[in-house]
Amino acid sequence: MNTRASTTLRAVARRGRRLAAIGGRRLPGTSAAFGPIRRWAPDAAAWVASWNRRGGDRASYVELDHPGVVTRRPPTLVTPGADWQRLPGNPDGRLGPPGEHHPIPATFVVELPDGRVIGAGGVVVTPDDAVLVDASHAFVHDQRHHPIRVRWRFGPPTEVDGVVGVVAANYGWTYYHWMFDVLPRIELLRRAGYDVARLDALAVNEIWAPFQSETLERMGAPRLLDVRRDGSTHLQAHRLVVPSTVGESGVPPLWAGQFLRGLFADALRPCGERLLYLRRGEATSRRVHDEDRLVDALEARGFEAVTCDRLSVADQAQLLSSAAVVIAPHGGSVANTVFCRPGTTVFELFPETFVNPVYWALANQIGLDYWADIHQAVASGPDAVPGSHDMVVDADRVARAVDAILTSSFATPAVG
Secondary structure (H helix, E strand, O other): OOHHHHHHHHHHHHHHHHHHHHHHOOOOOOOOOOOOOOEEEOOHHHHHHHHHHOOOOOOEEEEEEOOEEEEOOOOEEOOOOOOOOOOOOOOOOOOOOOOOEEEEOOEEEEEEEOOEEEOOOOEEEOOOOEEEHHHOOOOOOOHHHOHHHHOOOOOOOEEEEEEEEEOOOOOOOOHHHHHHHHHHHHHHHHHOOOOHHHOOEEEEEOOOOHHHHHHHHHHOOOOEEEEOOOOOOEEEEEEEEEEOOOOOOOOOOHHHHHHHHHHOHHHOOOOOOEEEEEOOOOOOOOOEEOHHHHHHHHHOOOOEEEOOOOOOHHHHHHHHHOEEEEEEEOOHHHHHHHHOOOOOEEEEEEEOOOOOOHHHHHHHHHOOEEEEEEEEEEOOOOOOOHHHOEEEOOHHHHHHHHHHHHHHHHHOOOOO
């Protein structure tokens, strides 16, 4: 079957599932027994007000801050002829062009009776069988197309006694999303007045890596309920305490970065002039082909090539906070630039098929000087998708850009 026919069949199948789910939402009963989730609650505050008017066990809503905006500076784009507003990672302009005021949504915490938690991303379902949208975002442009809405089978829910906090997030088992989408939700619970350690349980993406255990220990987490990656989770609790999503995923708000820096304040260094190149280490995607040639060029200019995979988060915070310049292929380790001092230069390398501006957004929030370069993409395997392509880096072009960075960086050093 050719690619076009295969794509057409997948589109027809998706449309069929959507139409079936629309019909299923008219069935009696609730999705706890059978069929898709019946309702849609796009505004948590409105849902709480409507629920409380019906009587019975009350829900509560606490708004923690008001919506805001961030204005983003254009990056220094090294690639000849490239246009930052028309990149493969931002085809629909979702993140907007440089200089635009980008909205940062308000944050809040909702407490509700008899709520459920479903799927790999911890979708929150209200007692009247509605998806609580602003606490359950998926990686889709329009949340009305949330993939949970076309699922028909969840299995019977596991009953959990007591009060359960829900902080799981989409892809929350990966480093970036854990640091910026999961941990700050625990902080939102604290800001709403909850003693996290005294909750009966915390529903969080399944624990598989040392960075998760290390950070939860610092936050004093209680008993944990794994929200499993295979999507099989279906929990129901007497009371759910649910913080909003931290913001639009990929556009971390300033407070989230400040919170992470505060969590590891003991590891941060007040000054430093280290030049760092972050290798991809054990990653199986977005690797740099002929990386040794690039490393040789950088080491000749005083850079250290380091791998973050096996470092503790505290050690990564110490390392990045001591840097004047950080160069890295796009990947989770670049999330550690949140620990850099304002004024530090971050130079990110991308394959041409996938330019994700998340760390540019982060750099704008915390005052980093952001550079980017886009290189030839190479499939990392027979089934590779654009987001996993490796790259062939033009080491000479990178070296010329680094010379310019070093000249400007040492003329105007990062501030503490």
